[in-house]
Amino acid sequence: MTIVQFREECAGSDIVLSVTSSKHFRFDNSYARLPSRFYTNLEPTPVPKPGPVRVNSGLADLLGVDADWLTSGEGTRLLAGNAVPEGSEPLAMVYAGHQFGGWVPQLGDGRAILLGEVIGRDKVRYDIQLKGSGRTPYSRGGDGKAPLGPVLREYIVSEAMFALGVPTTRSLAAVTTGEHVFRPPEALPGAVLTRVAQSHIRIGTFQYFFSQQDVEALQLLTDHVIARHYPAAAMAENPARAMLDGVVAGQASLVAQWQLLGFIHGVMNTDNMLLSGETIDYGPCAFMDAFHPDRVFSSIDQQGRYAYSNQPAIAHWNLANLAQALIPVLDPDREKATVLAQGSIDAFPDLFQSAYRRGMARKLGLAKPEVDDDALAADLLGLLAREQADFTLAFRRLAELALPGSEQGISELFEFSGAFDPWLDRWRRQIEKDALPVHERQKLMFQANPVFIPRNHLVEAAIKAAVEEEDFSVFNRLVDLLERPRDFEPGLMEFARPPRPEEVVAQTFCGT
Helix, strand or coil: CCHHHHHHHHCCCCCCCEEECCCCCCECCCHHHCCHHHEEECCCCCCCCCEEEEECHHHHHHCCCCHHHHHCHHHHHHHHCCEEECCCCCEEECCCEEECCEEECCCCCCCEEEEEEEECCCCCEEEEEEECECCCCCCCCCCCEEEHHHHHHHHHHHHHHHHCCCCECEEEEEEEEEEEEEECCEEEEEEEEEEEECCCCEHHHHHHHHHCCCHHHHHHHHHHHHHHHCHHHHHCCCHHHHHHHHHHHHHHHHHHHHHHHCEECCCCCHHHEECCCCECCCCCCEECCECCCCCCCECCCCCCCCCHHHHHHHHHHHHHHHHHHHHHHHCCCHHHHHHHHHHHHHCHHHHHHHHHHHHHHHHHCCCCCCCCHHHHHHHHHHHHHHHCCEHHHHHHHHHHHCCCCCCCCCCCCCCCCHHHHHHHHHHHHHHHCCCCCHHHHHHHHHHHCCCCCCCHHHHHHHHHHHHHHCCCHHHHHHHHHHCCCCCCCHHHHHHHCCCCHHHCCCCECCCC
């Protein structure tokens, strides 16, 4: 289908797409300067009645955009896709990927439009993308729309991840569309999320051009990623290898952070892993309550491929697919290129373990991670699993116990059972040998062990109030609270507690 045919097919709406001034978005669109086979140019689909939900004022300021303007009628129309800002070059990116291990030779942005790129006040380049903005040539029969629930979920969890210090795509705004989208068995209110990322280039983007045997495109894409994310690699003897090393190190660190927070991504397909090292796609994601290494929440992960304990190995597998796609640009000699690729990939396990060990040491209050501490951590996780103890509260309670006299805190929400006594004795002996002053230890542990996370039942309550009652106050309060995940106050106990039996969320859904 040509772009002209596609536009004609999607025509028929009497809503007029307008162009608005670029005084609030200063675009510099580097991806749009790549050859046309990297994307399809098209505008977002206008919606009947755009309505504001929330604008992220802090992120807007970082991007040099007036948050008050974004909440205005003009700003809301832009965020809904009814107006295209001047200087924007809207496009849908093409890519491929392995989805649950199965190869799909062409995917692409099926319900997202990249408006363009801006340089933030921090001198970092950011993509501005509308998610849920209508059909594209890559929609594969879908409507390209987004229900309100998944938009709110992504806003909540992505901003919570940012507050927790995890590299992530972010949410600039959410708006309603005034229309319903059909997701069997019901029609749901529609919405659009404005997503911000350092880029949306995926492992699957490289896989697409590798599968097309398009070496020129692979080289152009490699050069683009190096310039955008790994500029030091340009000075290396082999820039492509240096870039791959950077991606491997970034993913090792990222997945270690997920593990340390009890976060389960839920859909670690190769098209959902960014070369920028940011977390993307918050569809069926979840934070664990009761800990178990084999925990799965995603309704579409029937075999447990993306269970909590599998995430490091899946990241390693995904990176191996990236390395394979880079073979043509690593070296003209395929055998030499394969050796280079294998060397990068083989570094992942040690890089992951090192990042995880450092993070776990902070969670346990130890100044310097030692290999011997691995057993201490593993034994604690084993106890948490056997006792079905809450992951987040257990570590937070441990932080409280690190300083005698400050032990109240969340004690009415969580206390270690007698089964933990021998382990706690071992831990106390270990920290007594550590060089950290006791107040510094607790400060370190509070920083590593949040008390507030976007628990599934809280997220679902916020979505239910918004979808069923058009009440966004629950959503807004939760987003505000999660901006300070480590700052506990007794009056906020309700947001720290685990779910009651009737509130337990056993499955999460992707929203497509």
